Amino acid sequence: MLDPHLWRRQFPILERKVHGKPLVYLDNAATTQKPLAVLDAERYYFEHFNANIHRGVHALSQEASEAFEGAREKIRAFLGAAHVEEIVFTRGATEAINLVAQTWGRTHLGAGDEILISAMEHHANIVPWQMLCEMTGARLKVIPMDERGVLLMDQVDRLLTERTRLVAVTLVSNALGTVNPVAEIIRKAHAVGARVLVDGAQAVAHVAVNMVALGCDFFVFSGHKLYGPTGIGVLYGKKDLLTAMPPYQGGGDMILQVTFEKTTYNQIPYKFEAGTPHISGAIGLGAAIDFVRSVGLENIAAHEDWLLQEATERAQQVKGLRIIGTAPGKASILSFVLEGIHPHDIGTILDNEGVAIRSGHHCAMPVMDFFSLPATARASFALYNTLEEVERLFQAIERVQKLFLS
Amino acid sequence: MSDLRDLYQEVIFDHNRHPRNFGPLPGANRHADGFNALCGDKLSLNLKVEDGIIQEARFEGSGCAISTASASLMTEALKGRREAEVAELFEGFHRMVKGEPYTVEMGKLAVLAGVSEFPARVKCATLAWHTLNAALHQADQPVSTE
Numbered sequence: 001m002l003d004p005h006l007w008r009r010q011f012p013i014l015e016r017k018v019h020g021k022p023l024v025y026l027d028n029a030a031t032t033q034k035p036l037a038v039l040d041a042e043r044y045y046f047e048h049f050n051a052n053i054h055r056g057v058h059a060l061s062q063e064a065s066e067a068f069e070g071a072r073e074k075i076r077a078f079l080g081a082a083h084v085e086e087i088v089f090t091r092g093a094t095e096a097i098n099l100v101a102q103t104w105g106r107t108h109l110g111a112g113d114e115i116l117i118s119a120m121e122h123h124a125n126i127v128p129w130q131m132l133c134e135m136t137g138a139r140l141k142v143i144p145m146d147e148r149g150v151l152l153m154d155q156v157d158r159l160l161t162e163r164t165r166l167v168a169v170t171l172v173s174n175a176l177g178t179v180n181p182v183a184e185i186i187r188k189a190h191a192v193g194a195r196v197l198v199d200g201a202q203a204v205a206h207v208a209v210n211m212v213a214l215g216c217d218f219f220v221f222s223g224h225k226l227y228g229p230t231g232i233g234v235l236y237g238k239k240d241l242l243t244a245m246p247p248y249q250g251g252g253d254m255i256l257q258v259t260f261e262k263t264t265y266n267q268i269p270y271k272f273e274a275g276t277p278h279i280s281g282a283i284g285l286g287a288a289i290d291f292v293r294s295v296g297l298e299n300i301a302a303h304e305d306w307l308l309q310e311a312t313e314r315a316q317q318v319k320g321l322r323i324i325g326t327a328p329g330k331a332s333i334l335s336f337v338l339e340g341i342h343p344h345d346i347g348t349i350l351d352n353e354g355v356a357i358r359s360g361h362h363c364a365m366p367v368m369d370f371f372s373l374p375a376t377a378r379a380s381f382a383l384y385n386t387l388e389e390v391e392r393l394f395q396a397i398e399r400v401q402k403l404f405l406s
Numbered sequence: 407m408s409d410l411r412d413l414y415q416e417v418i419f420d421h422n423r424h425p426r427n428f429g430p431l432p433g434a435n436r437h438a439d440g441f442n443a444l445c446g447d448k449l450s451l452n453l454k455v456e457d458g459i460i461q462e463a464r465f466e467g468s469g470c471a472i473s474t475a476s477a478s479l480m481t482e483a484l485k486g487r488r489e490a491e492v493a494e495l496f497e498g499f500h501r502m503v504k505g506e507p508y509t510v511e512m513g514k515l516a517v518l519a520g521v522s523e524f525p526a527r528v529k530c531a532t533l534a535w536h537t538l539n540a541a542l543h544q545a546d547q548p549v550s551t552e
Contacts, residue, residue, distance in 0.1 A: 342445070342471060342474075344527075344530065345471045348524060348527060349410060359445065360445050360446065361446050374446035404414075404471070
């Protein structure tokens, strides 16, 4: 069993106080805190070999390039991808999805074609496809869910047609915590010749994935939800797909030769990485992956499952509390509402007690509409959270109810 | 440390639980919808303005305690006011909730002064006022506090 107290020492920010009380950070689904290993890796890069990559012959540039490409290899191994050139650096999961929509999407979709998403997608996995539909005349269809937040898999066969070109679905719902059966969705989609993009932003810190075993065509995630820096993320794409795709942005580093008459593009993954990338971010993400692997993803998941179970049992005893998202086998997220109290008020009062949660629509307004709610309060757990912190959360919830309902 | 009681005063709880002037307004001649994308607050404001004087103001919608109480208190404060006074009152209110000096007499609206200690909640307090502004200027698009 993972001892969170041991790992907490790696996260200096957890020692700070908020409103005079020790910080209880339960907004990990928005972004995780960063361990010393990540902070040190970025600082070490800036102190010892800060240089631009892939161009200088000098020592610093060589070292920076090696560290940058080293991070790419760590990501390949973490995702279980077959080839390192299948790993494209982006600003985050959002940019990775937009990249696929604007390159693969624009060349493979036409009027009457269909894109299938799910009812629990983050706006980042809805809006880029709506934009693509507007450009191409394609149609967006949605896999519905039930009141627990479980996808209605028996509807998938009906929704998949010979016009379905792409299925874009999240592995873990950021608003509900549901873990979706993406392997089954991929199998069904491939059977009708559709490609599949899996949004792994909320999943990678909790669920082990393997690209070869999963067989998805595209997979995206953000570094900052995996204990890494913001502004760095990853697009995984199958080699043959990436090779056939047109470039995303034009600029330096994505070319082989430029004349005013014609430009030839670089090979993958560089074809999709125009301009100087977030070098320190990539190095930091590599360090975050090393960190997560040293703790062990299965240990992290077991610890979070235990915390979630304890928190869920505690939540069920609170009068007037309703848990939003009750799918079996959820990952690390407790979304809830309190009768008669708006989630935003809950958030402010919890903050006053030093407890950081998210209140709002979690960039998933269709999910809120489904439950007929304006917003929810969401506590989300990470490897450094403790049972004492779960207790502090519920003490603070008690305070909210006392203040509002007395 | 910011005291929660400065924000959540009894008057605010009272107006949250029992919002005044809540519901439709038949015969309204000014209308606007407001939306706070941050927390999902939705507000629909209806006014009856005659000879430049706000005779009636009613609102509908759902929101947090701060935005509901603010809308409720605003509708109370508007009745009988000249349209021309509203801009000045809004300016004063806005300055008050941002913790800036203001000169306008706020009356009961002053219970929302505590919002200034909670910058994340300024948008909640001003949603009704932005919506009012849109209603008086007959904006077609729903207003947002973003």
